[in-house]
Structures are given as C-alpha cells and as structure tokens.
Amino acid sequence: MLHNVIPITNARPIDFDPDLIRKLSQNGPRYTSYPTADRFSEAFGYRDYLQAVAGLRTRGSVKPLSLYLHIPFCESVCYYCACNKIVTKNHDKAVTYLGYLKREIEMQGRLFAGMNQVEQLHLGGGTPTYFTDAQMEELMEHLHRWFQFAPDGTGEYSIEIDPRTVSRERVLSLRRQGFNRVSLGVQDYDPAVQAAVNRIQPEAETQAVIDAAREAGFRSVSIDLIYGLPKQSVATMAQTIEKVIKADPDRIALYNYAHMPHLFKPQRRINEADMPSADERLDMLGRSIRRLERAGYVYIGMDHFAKPDDDLAVAQRQGRLHRNFQGYSTHADMDLVSCGVSAISAVAATYSQNVKTLDAYYGLIDKNELPVARGIRLTMDDALRRTIIQTLMCDFELSMPSVEQGFPIAFASYFADELERLKVLESDGLVSIGPEWLSVTPKGRFLIRNVCMVFDRYLQQAAPVARGSISYSRTI
Numbered sequence: 001m002l003h004n005v006i007p008i009t010n011a012r013p014i015d016f017d018p019d020l021i022r023k024l025s026q027n028g029p030r031y032t033s034y035p036t037a038d039r040f041s042e043a044f045g046y047r048d049y050l051q052a053v054a055g056l057r058t059r060g061s062v063k064p065l066s067l068y069l070h071i072p073f074c075e076s077v078c079y080y081c082a083c084n085k086i087v088t089k090n091h092d093k094a095v096t097y098l099g100y101l102k103r104e105i106e107m108q109g110r111l112f113a114g115m116n117q118v119e120q121l122h123l124g125g126g127t128p129t130y131f132t133d134a135q136m137e138e139l140m141e142h143l144h145r146w147f148q149f150a151p152d153g154t155g156e157y158s159i160e161i162d163p164r165t166v167s168r169e170r171v172l173s174l175r176r177q178g179f180n181r182v183s184l185g186v187q188d189y190d191p192a193v194q195a196a197v198n199r200i201q202p203e204a205e206t207q208a209v210i211d212a213a214r215e216a217g218f219r220s221v222s223i224d225l226i227y228g229l230p231k232q233s234v235a236t237m238a239q240t241i242e243k244v245i246k247a248d249p250d251r252i253a254l255y256n257y258a259h260m261p262h263l264f265k266p267q268r269r270i271n272e273a274d275m276p277s278a279d280e281r282l283d284m285l286g287r288s289i290r291r292l293e294r295a296g297y298v299y300i301g302m303d304h305f306a307k308p309d310d311d312l313a314v315a316q317r318q319g320r321l322h323r324n325f326q327g328y329s330t331h332a333d334m335d336l337v338s339c340g341v342s343a344i345s346a347v348a349a350t351y352s353q354n355v356k357t358l359d360a361y362y363g364l365i366d367k368n369e370l371p372v373a374r375g376i377r378l379t380m381d382d383a384l385r386r387t388i389i390q391t392l393m394c395d396f397e398l399s400m401p402s403v404e405q406g407f408p409i410a411f412a413s414y415f416a417d418e419l420e421r422l423k424v425l426e427s428d429g430l431v432s433i434g435p436e437w438l439s440v441t442p443k444g445r446f447l448i449r450n451v452c453m454v455f456d457r458y459l460q461q462a463a464p465v466a467r468g469s470i471s472y473s474r475t476i
Contacts, residue, residue, distance in 0.1 A: 014299055015442035016286050020428060022278075028449045029456070030302070031393055032325045033351055034386040035376055037344065039458055040353055044375035046364075052350040052377075053111050056335065063334055064150065065112065066120035067143070068326065069101065070340030070354075073130040075165070078199045079269045080187070080229060080257055084342040084356060085126045097358065098135055100365050102142045104339045107370055109146025112337065119150045120331045121178075123159040129166050133173050140177045152180055156311070156331060158220075160185065163205055168212040175216035182213050183222040184249075188229055189240040196230040196274055203243055210247050220310065223249040227288065228257035228281045230274035237284040238291070245295045251312060252297060252305045253327070254288060256281070301393060301448060304328050321394040328394070341371075349378040381457065384409065389452045396440040396448065421454050 029036040070084070073094055077087045086093070109116060121143070131139065149155055158181035159174060166174075174182070186206055187199060194200050213221050223244055227237055244252060259275065261267040276284070289299070297305040298313045304327060306312040315321045315330040322329045324336055325344050336346040342356045352375035355361050364371040378386065384407045391398050400411040412419065422438070425431050430444030431451055440451055453459055 014289065014293075014445050016289055016446065017429075017443050018282050018286060020430075020443060021282060021446060024428065024430075024447055024450055026450070028453050028459075031389050031449065031452055032323060032327070033344070033346065034389045034456070035351075035378070035382055035458060036456075037351070037353065040351060040374040040376050042374045044350070044352065044372075044377060046369050046372045048350065048375060048377065049345070049347065049352045049370060049372050050111070052348045052352075055348050056115065061115050061335070064117045064119040064331070065115075065147070066324070066329075066331060066334045066336045067118055067122070067147065068336060068338040068340075068343055069105075069121075069123045069128075069139075070125065070338065070343040071097075071123060071128040071130060072126040072341055072358075073097070074125070074127045074162075075130065076198065077266045078187075079197045079266045080226060081266055082258065082260065082264050083126060086358070091130070091132075093358075094130055094132075094135065096362075098131065098139060100362050101340055102139070103365050104370065105142055106146055107365075107368075108337050108339060112147070116147045117150065118147045119155045120329065120334065121149070121155070121157040122326050123179075124326065125160060127162045127165060128159050129161055129170065129174075133170060136174070137177055144178075149178070152178070156181060156329075158183060161209065163209040164199075164201055166209060168208065168215075171209060171212035172216045175213075175218060180218055181220040181222070182218050183224060183251075184209060186223050186244070187226045188232060188236070189243045190231070190236040192231045193229050193236060196270065198269070207247060210249070220250040222251035222253065223247065224253045224255065226255045226257045227284045228259075228276060230270050230272075232276050232280075232284065234280060234283050234287060238287060241288050241291050245291070250307050250310045252292065254285070254292075254303050254305065256285070256303065299445070300328055301396070301445070302328075316394065319395060323390055323393050349383055351375050351378075380407070383407075385455050385457060388455050392438075392440065392452050392455075393448060396445055398438040400436050400438065415455070417460075418454050422451075425451060425454070 072084055072086045074085050074087050075089050157179050159179045160183045163184055184206060186201065187197065188194060189203050210221055225240065225244065259267060259270070259272070261270070292305050293299070296307060298308050300306055300312050300316055300321070304312070311330045312321070312328055320330070322331060322333070324346065335348065338345045338354070340354065341358060341361045342354055344351060344353045352372045354371045355364065355373040360373070361371045384403070387406065388398060388403065403409070404411055419433065422431055422433055425444070426433055429441055430447055432439045432441060440448060444451060
C-alpha cells in the first residue's frame, strides 16, 4: 500500500493517501468550465453569442484571444475514446469540412476585427493531422488572414498528433507552419494493452516523432497516457512510465480511463473482464506519481505533470495558471473562440457550443450563421463561483479577502453553507480553513475536484443532471 509524501518543486508536496482517495472518490465534473457543459441550454443561441462579442467591442476589449479548432476525423477507432469523432478513410470528407471550417473562421474573424490578436492556438480532435500537409498549410494561411498572431516566442500554438499518422518530414512541416507545441497520444506502450484498445503503436514509432519534434525546434512535447485500460497491470504500467521518462517529454498527462459504454459505442468492444480492479488502478496511479516525481516532474494539478522549467510549472509558481477546455493553460483571462463541430467558445461572460453533427454544421453555415447550438450566459453568482473554482484548481489556495475585493459579497455569510460543508473535508484532512485563507492540503491535491464541488451551486440543486453524463467522471 502506497502512502508517500512526495515533495514537489516550490514547496508543493503531495501526500498520496490511497485509503482516503478510496473513501472519497466519486463522480464529479472536471471543471474545464463553470458552469459545466451539461448546464448549457438551447435557449442560448447564435444571437446571444453575437451580443457577447458586441459587448466586448463596446467595452473596448484589448485582451488577446485563444483559438481552438476541432478536427473530428480519424482513420481508425480507439476503443477507449470518448471524443466527438468521425471514423472514416474517405478523405474527401476532410475537403468538404475544411471548406466550411474556413467559412466559420472568416465569420469569426469579421466579428473580432480590430480585437483579433491571438496568443494561443490549439488544434484538437479527432486527429488534426488527418488533414494533409497542403490542407494544413491552407488552413494556417486562412487563420493568419483573419487573425493577428503574436510572435512565435510569445504565442503558444499547439497541435495534437497521432504518431501513427505522421512522418519526420510532416513534423518538420508543422513547425514551419507555425506550431510550436505538440501533444502526442500514447496511452500505453504495452503491446497487449494496445491490442485490447485497437491502437497498435510501437515505441520506436512514437520516439521517431518525438525526435523529429526536437529536431524541428518545438518548444514543448507532451505525452498523453491513460491508466485503467484493459490488460494493464501495475507491472506493465510501470514499464510504460519508464519508457515515457526515457523519452523525456516536457509535459505528461496521466488520465484515468472512464468506462462509459452506454454513452460511447466503441467502448462496448472492450472486454470488461480484462480491466484492472479499482485497487490496481489506484496502485498504478500512486506508483506512477512517485516515479514521475523522482524523475523531476512537477505535479501541476488533476492529471498533469511538467518539468520544473516548463511554462506550465512556471505559470503555476507565478500564480497565472489557467484552466479551460483544453486543460491547464499558461494564458489566463483570455476569450476563447472555437470553430468546428461541437467546439465550445468562452467569450465575455458566456459559453457557447457548436452543433455536433456535420449536416447541422454545414446547414447553419450555408445560412451564414455561426453554428451555435446551445450555451449559457453567466450570472454574477456563476462568475463568482467560476473564479473560486478556477483559483482552487490552479493554485490550491484561495484568499477570501481577494474574492471580496472582486465581488460585492461578504465571503463568510455568502458561503456560509459551503464553509460548513468544507468542515467535513477539513476533518478528512483535505483542506485547512483560516480566517482569510482556504488552503488545500497535500492530501487534498489529488481530490481537488471534491473541494471544488462544494462551491458548485448546480450540484446542490434538487434535481441535478445525471452523473452518468460525459461531463462527469471519477474524481480519482
């Protein structure tokens, strides 16, 4: 049984207590937004989004933007995947999609004319490199036509890559096209695990892409892993972690596999008898954390680790870490403009999500409308709670007087019920509550979602959204 106090750079220790985690782990939001996406409503539409952008213009917004583009296509299905994707080998579909995506980008570019400085770009999916090199070049040129991008040394321009789909030459080309950060899906290096999830990806193939990224001068290389997959064991997971450490990425994401076959058909192909037990999964996590710490990685939060000199770790030490739909980010307080099917924007005090099917997406753009399907306009209470949850997720501590300076409330009275519920977590050792500070303890860092859920007003309502939805997963 692991129970290790793990010292982290900048005096941020982790106390991995498996008994406490086992006791308190529950279904909860990942808080890439607040309110969470399951609270969005179809009552919020295209015109509401236009009003939000108009409000920015009225206030003379000078903040830079973050752009996200969703490329939904994959050539093959990975059984664990819960992304909004379209599996097809017919690349003609990408030609059509690119044409409509460019039209949406132009519509957004016209909306943001004069306030279109971009400091962050992320292409996700699906598999963004499903686009050919020429199509990606066309897309990037179009983006630069409608938005003003910060210099390479300032901006963070990232793309998700499936190492099975790119060559050394393609990686070098992506760097020339303006990307300076790359995220690689690995999940697991063990051949039996790869076969069980239909993702055969030899270590040498992945390493060749990492080597090419280093050669090309990418500022950051990130590797995504998943624990809890079929055929995984404590021993095989340890071998995967050793291989990842040898590959020397700048960032590592270690996700807990969420098995929801009732929502995601590909997961029905997974043999549940092959899946590790809850205790084995917890042991995998604890051992992986301990090994990553010994290798010099800093725990950022949730499931993210980074080298001490990586921008994420630096941003956390400087108190400017942010969390959005792509996870942790170094660029705080930016409006997020998202294009593509199912993509979610966060502009001013609103969230808006695009339609989820190609037919609906194409139909609305053909009517010269942005393809917004639903969203939400934040109330003052929403904005207040979003600030608190963001701060706790990124900094693991909260100054109550600073909240009072930003919002017209008296913290102790406004959150009297929440402070009472926090006392239960305090007795479990997750938080300490002082007259001015709420601090997450070393034991509480891995259960930070439990702490944030105390401030989630929607979870306290009489009829909460079903926890089996995509917005929820085990807190550990």
